[in-house]
Amino acid sequence: MLQVFRKFFHSSVGVFAALGLIVMLAMAFAAGDVSNMMSSGSITGGDRVAKVGGNTIGTAQLTKQMQQAVEITRQQQPGVTMKSFLAEGGLDLVLDQMIDGEAQMAFGRKVGIVAGKRLIDSELAKIPAFQGAGGKFDQNAYLSVLAQRQMNDADVRDSFARDLVSRQLLAPAQFGAALPQSAVMQYAALLKEHRAGSAAMLPSSAFAPKGLPTQAEVSAWYNSHKAAYTVPERRVIRYARFDESVIKQSSVPSDAEVAARFKANAAQYGASETRKVSQVIVISESMAKDIAAAVAKGESLEAAAKAKGLSVASLGSVSKADLTIKSSAAVAEAAYAAKAGATAGPVKGALGWALVRVDAIDAKPARTLEQVKGEITAALTEEKRKQALAALTEKVNDDFGKGGALSDTAKELGLTMAETPLLVAKTPAGMGLPAELASILPAAFGMDHEGQPQISELVAGKSFVIFDVTKIIPAAPAPLDQISAQVMADIQLEKGSVAARAAAMKLLAAGKKGGDLAAEVAKLGVALPPVQQMNLGREEIMSRGGQIPPAVALFFGMAPGTTKLIPIAGNKGFMAVQLKAITPGAVAANDPLIGQVKGELNNLAAREQGESLRRAIRTEVKVERNESTIKTVTSTLAGGN
Incomplete structure (x- = not known):
């Protein structure tokens, strides 16, 4: 099940979700990280939900893993709540996997199946988030991600060990599972009936x-x-939209402000140069010199590199500082000392000997204040506009928080208010409420009573709407007439x-x-x-x-x-x-359906054999569930006392 973990790591959110999954939730593994959550004791304890061999699983650990399970599920299904997760049997799923994880670790220790450090290292190296630029495991990247998640190496390795032990136990049980050919033929014939x-x-x-x-x-x-004729609660929403056009003060910057910005960003407007560079990295200096000699005789860098089994990589347009970071100071000096079209080197770089070719030079002269005045003016004007609009929306929000009326704010801003017809909470966009205002419907139906104005952003940083509710008709059966x-x-x-x-x-x-x-x-x-x-x-x-x-x-x-x-x-x-x-259906001996049916049935048989071993391990280790405590945890998570 590490595949689930790896899929999480292919997204920026997945890095953190999967790390939480490793240690806190068994859903991404054949077993969860419960080694640090175990303690010896009797199953009768009110704070224990299960006993696995000589260890117990506590209520706090189950609660924590349930919360993590809901968080991870929400990444795929944003509407999931703890109540809905419980209703779908989520607690039993999480607890069962915690129990299985501990049972399989205990059984593995008994029969001598463990996960060594080198095996765990190989699994960690497969995680993209832990890899460096060359695609290999990077200890610094690994520790950095763990630090962001406030985890430690021991926790992560323990979780990987659990998954690896589980795979070593269950995978062999599924090998060679096959149904008799007569059963395959009978099932295939059934599909033909x-x-x-x-x-x-x-x-x-x-x-x-x-x-x-x-x-x-x-x-x-x-x-x-x-009840069948009940009309849901209906509300009338009053609203007014506005944008930057309501701002009265000028957003045009003064000459002094433009000059100050120019001075503060002098480096941005000074002379600059970037070069489009291609390079080939060679392990030995002698081979690098051979390639350089071939280029000097008229061969292209690509042809000379190819003759040695190498290829040329384009670094694109880079500044001298960027090239220093990407390669080395010596390589950057060589590239910026060469003329356009020339090949420099070999030069010792971070990864070997480098030959660099300058494909193009883009030199930009310094610009004067007069030359960039329009550019700076436009940027400052936009900044002032955003600041003024942000200040205005903050003032409106403060006014509403102090009991200000929607009509007063609309009058102050010179806005024309509009009212919707009676709406229900699930009124489709465009049916009585402009489609672009659909986002305010949940907020309007969340207001406790009429006359509670709010402000909402329609287009980020550009347009807003102020609104309140003027009429609330409670849900009631429609009149018979x-x-x-x-x-x-x-x-x-x-x-x-x-x-x-x-x-x-x-x-x-x-x-x-x-x-x-x-x-x-x-x-x-x-x-x-x-x-x-x-x-x-x-x-x-x-x-x-x-x-x-x-x-x-x-x-x-x-x-x-x-x-x-x-x-x-x-x-x-x-x-x-x-x-x-x-x-009845007739199936020829060479019918492709036979192969398909055989594969499906064998897969089912393999899964059933693995499931049988999982149950047998539980029986061998001896598992007891504390149903009364489990019920209490369920009630607490669902919002009960």
Whole structure:
């Protein structure tokens, strides 16, 4: 599972997330870092969630790893909360992996399977974040990343040791897992089978009574189903947008300010030179001299280097200072002493003997104040504009914090306010609220009451909106007189659903006696959609991926000669599905499907063998879970007492 860890390291966020994952969370490994979280003791202790052999896992450690698990999950799914993570079984997953990690380490020690320093070193060297410019492990880079995460070498190595021991234990158990050829052929033939039958739809609307419900029925239904007709809370938002145009003071800098900026950045406007340089690095001085001699005789640097099995690298346009950093002071001196097109060297560099060619020289003369006045003026004007706008937004925010009214601020800034129609918290962008203001909707619905103005940034550093809520209508059932038509339609649908269920049960009973579905549907005497004939093969269904209708999935789980029912979502009726016959599939000995099936089944067998060993190790080491303490941790994490 180190692959997960390595994937994290390919992003800037991943460096830190994965480091946390190494030590604090077992999700990226076959086992978590619990060695420093263990202590001997009885399982009856209220602060212990599990006992693994002679060690225990404490509540504080489980809580910490759960928090880390949620943080890491949020990087892929930002909306994840601790409650939702718990609801999906996250605590059992994390705890199980902590237990497995400790159990496998204990079992490994017992049978003599360990991870030595050199093996751990090789794994650390594979992590891109720990590598230097040459792609090799860099101790300084490694220690720097650990320091940023406030971790130490021992913690990281211990976590890698756990993963390596786990792999050494579980991987061999999966080798050679294979099912008999007869089972492979049987499964492959199953994928080739075809099924014939039919399906009938019994929509509730077709069975609904013709007459309208009475007023008493409507009132009774409405009163018992008010929750279904509840209109969510609605709010009216008042807002006004503004940008830098509201700033009254001038942003144009004075001549003195321009002159001061010029003086402060004199180096930026002074003479400068960069050179486009290519170089070849040679291990020995003698070989470097051979290449230089070939170039002196008219060969290109590329050709001369290629003859020695080397290649020329372009360093691009670099200043003398940058070249000194990239190579060495001697190389930089040589390159900047040569003329355009000339090759200098060999010169001793940091990695060997260097030959450098000056491909081009870009020399820029010093610029006077008059020459750069426009450039500096534009930069200062932009800075002043940003500063003035930032000061203005800060003042507005302070005014609102002190109880200032939205209307007063709008008047002061000369803004025209607008109001939205009634909106709900999930109003789609552009439906009553301009799309560019969609970001203020959550804030508006988070206000405790009307008249709590806020300011929000629309375009970073450029435009803003001030807003508040002028009306709040709490969630409540819609008045009956406004939705009476909907209520009557729902009553009719419910009556139709009851009748449709009765008709469906008739079809089911007839199917058990061998009745043909189409003929039995005709006996119902109700105008229904035509019965659909179904003639499908498993290969066709598999080609659809996960997009398989429920009726089709049911069709392929039935026995021949049977009829089954499936409800239509939304109380809209039922579908009756009848399977008449199954035609077994025929598989040729050279069918490519056999190889595919064999690979899938063998992979499943391998995973099952590894899982069996994992369970066996738990049994051997002896694992006990303290369910009452686990329940307490779950309640605490979920926000309970």
